[in-house]
Amino acid sequence: MRYQTGTGTGKSSILLIYTGGTIGMKLDRTDQTLKPFDFRQILEEVPELGKFAYRIDSYTFDDIIDSSDVEPSLWQRLTTLISSRYDSYDGFVILHGTDTMAYSASALSFMIEGLTKPVVFTGSQLPVGTPRTDGKENLISAVEIAAAKDRDGHAIVPEVCIFFGNSLMRGNRTKKVNSETFRAFRSENCPLLAEAGINIRYSTGNIIRPADWDTKPVFHTALDTRVSILKIHPGITPQVVRNIICGPETRAVILETYGAGNAPSKQWFIDLVKEGIAMGKIILNVTQCLAGSVNMEIYATGKRLREAGVLSGYDCTTEGALAKLFHLMGMSEDNRFVAEELDKNLRGEITK
Numbered sequence: 001m002r003y004q005t006g007t008g009t010g011k012s013s014i015l016l017i018y019t020g021g022t023i024g025m026k027l028d029r030t031d032q033t034l035k036p037f038d039f040r041q042i043l044e045e046v047p048e049l050g051k052f053a054y055r056i057d058s059y060t061f062d063d064i065i066d067s068s069d070v071e072p073s074l075w076q077r078l079t080t081l082i083s084s085r086y087d088s089y090d091g092f093v094i095l096h097g098t099d100t101m102a103y104s105a106s107a108l109s110f111m112i113e114g115l116t117k118p119v120v121f122t123g124s125q126l127p128v129g130t131p132r133t134d135g136k137e138n139l140i141s142a143v144e145i146a147a148a149k150d151r152d153g154h155a156i157v158p159e160v161c162i163f164f165g166n167s168l169m170r171g172n173r174t175k176k177v178n179s180e181t182f183r184a185f186r187s188e189n190c191p192l193l194a195e196a197g198i199n200i201r202y203s204t205g206n207i208i209r210p211a212d213w214d215t216k217p218v219f220h221t222a223l224d225t226r227v228s229i230l231k232i233h234p235g236i237t238p239q240v241v242r243n244i245i246c247g248p249e250t251r252a253v254i255l256e257t258y259g260a261g262n263a264p265s266k267q268w269f270i271d272l273v274k275e276g277i278a279m280g281k282i283i284l285n286v287t288q289c290l291a292g293s294v295n296m297e298i299y300a301t302g303k304r305l306r307e308a309g310v311l312s313g314y315d316c317t318t319e320g321a322l323a324k325l326f327h328l329m330g331m332s333e334d335n336r337f338v339a340e341e342l343d344k345n346l347r348g349e350i351t352k
């Protein structure tokens with residue numbers, strides 16, 4: 001790990017944490033491949049950052065990774081890092097690959113409870129060193145958002161969020177939806193927290209504020225990762241469903257269902273769901289749709305799932321549901337506790 005103290009001074013101080021991803025890559029002209037650049041040169045790469053009257057320190061993990069290699073241990077390291085530096089900074093910006101950014105932002109939203117400062121994830125589709133990069137704008141705006149305070153000196157966005165393509169989104173509501181355009185993320189079930197144009201326009205009514213600004217957050221690092229995701233599709237077989245739902249390694253299964261939470265009405269399917277629940281598994285229903293919510297009351301196919309004991313994930317994203325389960329199961333071995341908490345809106349991840 002490399003910790004670098006920045007040169008700027010001023011009212012706000014930001015810790016810029018670099019985990020990897022396209023944004024921090026630079027074209028190595030000798031072999032024409034993308035390589036991570038040394039983050040100590042961040043001001044050389046993005047001199048615009050020097051124009052802010054903020055102190056910007058940077059922190060680089062030793063293992064700079066493509067975010068396809070992200071593991072829950074990275075979330076634990078990020079949470080521990082933010083916890084240990086919490087009092088020294090006004091905000092945190094995490095540079096991260098786009099592929100799993102929605103998972104990481106969801107995870108941190110649950111792992112930090114009672115946040116009073118911004119934790120802004122960003123990245124880019126093109127490396128920061130390339131001429132048409134989206135990385136500079138994303139980074140510069142993310143830093144500005146992380147430093148923004150209201151008249152009382154409180155953070156304007158004390159949430160874990162993602163800034164990308166001019167939009168600020170709640171982290172646990174986002175999904176990567178495009179692998180090519182600069183608007184790579186969407187947050188269909190939750191309005192934007194801010195939009196960057198000539199000015200950054202904050203939608204303060206959409207932003208969650210802490211109950212108490214003076215209480216330090218609780219940092220949770222325990223995670224139980226015994227979760228599988230079962231995406232329902234035409235042609236799915238009893239063998240596949242059995243392996244996933246009744247497998248000894250799973251404590252919880254996220255069922256990615258059709259539309260408003262519907263799954264095949266075939267008896268074998270319902271029987272396997274019931275068998276899993278009888279084994280003590282948690283089965284959580286989220287929709288495959290990009291927008292909208294599970295409602296297991298509308299169709300007979302959804303109703304049978306509810307009657308079998310499947311829990312509603314409401315309008316949670318799969319990424320958010322996975323992170324919520326990891327976190328809640330890490331807190332307790334008691335599945336009744338997990339089921340009760342799943343039904344609550346803990347960090348703005350569901351509309352309830």
Ligand code: ASP
Pocket residue numbers: 020021022023065066067068096097098099100123124125
């Ligand atoms: N594969 C890269 C990553 O997620 C893509 C990106 O950064 O945009 O790390």
